[in-house]
Amino acid sequence: MKSIIILGSTGSIGTNTLDIVQRFPEEFQVVGLTAGGNVDKLETQIRLFKPKMVAVSTELSAATLRTRCAGLPVEILAGEDGIAQVATMPGAELVISGIVGAAGLVPTLAAIRSGKHIALANKEPMVMAGKLMQDEAHKHGVRIFPVDSEHSAIFQSLEGHRLEDVRRLILTASGGALWTLTKEQLHSVTPERALQHPNWKMGSKITIDSATLMNKGLEVVEARWLFGISESRIDVLVHRESIIHSLVEYEDRSMIAQLGLPDMRTPISYAMRYPERMPLDLPSLDLTEVGKLTFAKPDHDRFPCLNLGYESLRVGGTMPAAMNAANEVAVEAFLNSGLRFVEIADVIRSTMDAHTQREITGLDDALEADRWAREKAESLVHALPR
Ligand SMILES: NC(=O)c1ccc[n+]([C@@H]2O[C@H](COP(=O)([O-])OP(=O)(O)OC[C@H]3O[C@@H](n4cnc5c(N)ncnc54)[C@H](OP(=O)(O)O)[C@@H]3O)[C@@H](O)[C@H]2O)c1
Structure with a gap:
């Protein structure tokens, strides 16, 4: 069983990741989740996936969540420090980095420094400090698996070459x-x-x-x-x-x-179970149906x-x-x-x-x-x- 943390669990990448977890419950255990301010969605995720620790952007959101989740065995933290604490929690192997924007840099780098492998969707930290992130990953023996569909495609097309x-x-x-x-x-x-x-x-x-x-x-x-x-x-x-x-x-x-077909669950799942592929029950690409592919500068x-x-x-x-x-x-x-x-x-x-x-x-x-x-x-x- 692989223990995972999802940064940005209430977003598009986060919910697609949790969809995969639901399809393979015997394979992944969600130990940490973080979100910005979407307390409703995070509460639902806490009840469903039972993480040990979660964090949200503000103390106000954390207080609301604590009231709603009273009695549940989950620690609820707040702010950038709280999110970084979830990103580095002991025992987790893989962090899915799915926060949007620069807000993901500090927790993603913290996760790398704590020796966790990264499935990277949140591209902005790589833009801001790509060399630093790669140097730190190298230093801590961490692998950064691309989730962005284009980078996942390149990663896959480089395999064996x-x-x-x-x-x-x-x-x-x-x-x-x-x-x-x-x-x-x-x-x-x-x-x-x-x-x-x-x-x-x-x-x-x-x-x-x-x-x-x-x-x-x-x-x-x-x-x-x-x-x-x-x-x-x-x-x-x-x-x-x-x-x-x-x-x-x-x-x-x-x-x-x-x-x-454009579906983020394919590149997310590849990063989650690399180098093996998951048998995802999704529609197949039918090229005869597509008919023609077009290209332009x-x-x-x-x-x-x-x-x-x-x-x-x-x-x-x-x-x-x-x-x-x-x-x-x-x-x-x-x-x-x-x-x-x-x-x-x-x-x-x-x-x-x-x-x-x-x-x-x-x-x-x-x-x-x-x-x-x-x-x-x-x-x-x-x-x-x-
Ligand atoms: N969506 C895709 O298909 C896709 C594909 C390739 C790459 N990416 C990249 O993946 C990242 C996430 O994209 P997305 O489409 O999933 O974004 P999204 O749907 O807007 O979700 C963003 C997530 O980040 C959280 N968040 C926002 N601001 C935050 C802050 N200041 N501190 C902590 N958490 C914060 C949000 O929480 P709340 O919901 O609580 O606000 C939400 O969980 C982006 O970097 C994007 O470029 C996405």
Whole structure:
């Protein structure tokens, strides 16, 4: 029986992970769960999966949960420290990192430092401090298994091959909800429209990132650190159907790809039971039904965020962390405070232009860049005319 901890258990990755646990109850034991503020969902999960320890973002949410779960054998903690305590609890083997955004960095790094293997969905920490995370994983004998479908596809396409034989990695991109719109139409896009992803059902932040193509920019940075391949050898290919999840081209010009219907339970389960595969009772991909697969080059004019990802890597140091923070602020402002869709890229661009990058020698450097860029991006958002 494998003991697991799920960070972000109430989100899309978290609930997909728990769906797998429910299908294989004899194989996984959930010992720790964390969430932000969704106390209702977490309470249901506590009753169903009986974790020993849980944590939520605020003391207020923790107090509510303690009242509701009085009498249950579960310890309920609060805040960043509480979440890190769950992430490092003794006895657990694997941590599913499924918090959204920079909030996942501290607990995911803490889990690595406590020697737990990581199934990594939460890409933002890899963007903020990829080298640090890999160095720490190496030092503590920890494996980081990719959960992001593209990185899982690359991971699977690399199996049994030599890294020296790789020519390039090709990340596929669905193009998101707005791929067919003109530049003019993008000016008047509402959050409701941008949240209509054609293939995947995900949390709102990553769905907006998919629409701007920032998600692919973040994934280029994530791939650079997960696979140790420089950005000049990472390409992006728009593939609307999300059937080919990504490809590896080798020196002999062979390409190896991983295909499947878009369902996160496949890459999550692969990370959970690596190297074995789980017999998931899901619909099979019927290629005759799909009929045809289409491919296109990314459009950097309509979707400038992808190039920002490449640029952040070329500058290096704290620049990816600054880019990530500015994106989080801009997406939040688009969803809740009237920032226009096309202004998301402007806010990130201007924050990056103003950022003086420094080397990342430890966690504090990444956190300080994150803090600085949030403040800068917020001031830029407030200065924009409404
Ligand atoms: N969803 C996918 O299919 C998918 C695919 C590939 C990669 N990813 C990556 O996986 C991560 C999670 O994505 P998602 O779609 O699952 O997001 P989501 O549905 O929004 O869920 C986010 C989770 O993080 C928790 N959370 C939010 N803010 C927090 C904070 N400040 N402190 C602690 N916990 C916090 C949420 O708790 P509450 O519910 O209580 O707010 C929730 O459990 C992202 O990095 C995303 O890029 C997701």
